[in-house]
Amino acid sequence: xxxxxxxxxxxxxxxxxxxxxxxxxxxxxxxxxxxxxxxxxxxxxxxxxxxxxxxxxxxxxxxxxxxxxxxxxxxxxxxxxxxxxxxxxxxxxxxxxxxxxxxxxxxxxxxxxxxxxxxxxxxxxxxxxxxxxxxxxxxxxxxxxxxxxxxxxxxxxxxxxxxxxxxxxxxxxxxxxxxxxxxxxxxxxxxxxxxxxxxxxxxxxxxxxxxxxxxxxxxxxxxxxxxxxxxxxxxxxxxxxxxxxxxxxxxxxxxxxxxxxxxxxxxxxxxxxxxxxxxxxxxxxxxxxxxxxxxxxxxxxxxxxxxxxxxxxxxxxxxxxxxxxxxxxxxxxxxxxxxxxxxxxxxxxxxxxxxxxxxxxxxxxxxxxxxxxxxxxxxxxxxxxxxxxxxxxxxxxxxxxxxxxxxxxxxxxxxxxxxxxxxxxxxxxxxxxx
Ligand code: ZN
Numbered sequence: 363x364x365x366x367x368x369x370x371x372x373x374x375x376x377x378x379x380x381x382x383x384x385x386x387x388x389x390x391x392x393x394x395x396x397x398x399x400x401x402x403x404x405x406x407x408x409x410x411x412x413x414x415x416x417x418x419x420x421x422x423x424x425x426x427x428x429x430x431x432x433x434x435x436x437x438x439x440x441x442x443x444x445x446x447x448x449x450x451x452x453x454x455x456x457x458x459x460x461x462x463x464x465x466x467x468x469x470x471x472x473x474x475x476x477x478x479x480x481x482x483x484x485x486x487x488x489x490x491x492x493x494x495x496x497x498x499x500x501x502x503x504x505x506x507x508x509x510x511x512x513x514x515x516x517x518x519x520x521x522x523x524x525x526x527x528x529x530x531x532x533x534x535x536x537x538x539x540x541x542x543x544x545x546x547x548x549x550x551x552x553x554x555x556x557x558x559x560x561x562x563x564x565x566x567x568x569x570x571x572x573x574x575x576x577x578x579x580x581x582x583x584x585x586x587x588x589x590x591x592x593x594x595x596x597x598x599x600x601x602x603x604x605x606x607x608x609x610x611x612x613x614x615x616x617x618x619x620x621x622x623x624x625x626x627x628x629x630x631x632x633x634x635x636x637x638x639x640x641x642x643x644x645x646x647x648x649x650x651x652x653x654x655x656x657x658x659x660x661x662x663x664x665x666x667x668x669x670x671x672x673x674x675x676x677x678x679x680x681x682x683x684x685x686x687x688x689x690x691x692x693x694x695x696x697x698x699x700x701x702x703x704x705x706x707x708x709x710x711x712x713x714x715x716x717x718x719x720x721x722x723x724x725x726x727x728x729x730x731x732x733x734x735x736x737x738x739x740x741x742x743x744x745x746x747x748x749x750x751x752x753x754x755x756x757x758x759x760x761x762x763x764x765x766x767x768x769x770x771x772x773x774x775x776x777x778x779x780x781x782x783x784x785x786x787x788x789x790x791x792x793x794x795x796x
Pocket of ligand 1: 557
């Protein structure tokens with residue numbers, strides 16, 4: 363972990379925090395002006411990398427979904443018998459995202475079904491959405507709800523829900539190869555820091571550092587999209603690009619002060635999975651298996667695409683009390699953790715770019731190793747069993763995808779044995795560099 367106090371680490375951290383402070387108040391949702399303003403800020407953070415902006419019209423069919431109406435909030439407020447109760451100028455979590463416009467009066471009892479709280483965390487305002495079911499609602503702390511008196515209440519939600527566009531942004535940082543590493547993060551959550559300004563800040567920092575470093579092997583594509591509908595829209599419009607993706611990560615919840623968690627892809631032993639397992643474990647983090655819930659990995663790993671994409675987080679979503687509430691504020695995110703997450707992503711790209719990979723050029727059946735002196739005790743330079751096993755593992759997994767490091771992890775054999783086997787197999791014209 364690079365401490366924030368070092369000049370280099372400190373400067374990066376300050377920039378990530380400054381971005382989060384600036385973006386925090388914006389009223390983001392899956393569409394609307396808050397998303398566009400956030401994309402403006404992201405573009406400014408990318409230091410000359412050109413963010414390609416997309417606007418997809420309402421009603422567009424995307425896989426099994428349809429791009430919804432665009433939602434824009436001006437202001438929501440609640441006034442009661444004793445005066446103002448809440449308004450979204452103070453905190454935009456007070457309104458259920460995608461609430462239809464409302465201007466009405468009602469009793470407290472009539473109002474109650476539209477009020478949302480977190481009884482177990484009585485001081486926090488919950489985050490609620492209703493994207494695909496037209497309704498309205500307000501969110502407040504349980505303590506505030508408990509203080510409301512009977513009487514007449516005036517609800518005003520000054521918003522528009524009308525045909526418009528879904529907005530997202532992407533940038534490709536070119537490498538020597540057209541094969542891609544995809545790094546994706548969601549930009550649809552309003553004023554919460556860990557979920558997911560942390561992911562956006564980390565991805566911008568990764569982009570800046572990759573641009574400064576240059577000399578990439580893979581092309582690295584950064585994707586800033588609204589959750590679920592954004593990745594579904596991107597996949598619909600990028601079926602070809604999906605074929606070029608050799609590795610990738612969904613970044614979400616990247617800044618709370620917990621060790622890293624890597625969630626494997628559905629395929630579970632892709633090069634992304636093996637590299638991330640090594641890196642995260644070495645830093646004291648946890649590796650968990652794929653399950654079909656969470657963030658956009660659900661879409662990228664859906665059967666029709668089945669991409670080699672896992673998810674990098676700190677705490678797992680839903681497992682910490684601040685999750686999806688006003689308690690997920692800027693103080694909840696730790697600068698050193700953000701820097702550590704950036705380091706993990708960069709280390710993963712470095713591993714994916716630079717670990718040696720080979721291709722078995724006689725992949726149909728096992729090649730006859732004995733006559734080449736690669737198996738058995740007669741006539742060969744290689745006689746010990748561990749090297750024989752290393753020969754078999756290298757042949758079995760050298761598909762151009764798995765690196766020697768990956769094969770070490772899969773086999774439990776040490777790198778030296780695999781390297782010796784590799785040298786012998788290259789010499790025998792059975793392996794070639796991928
Ligand atoms: Zn979330």
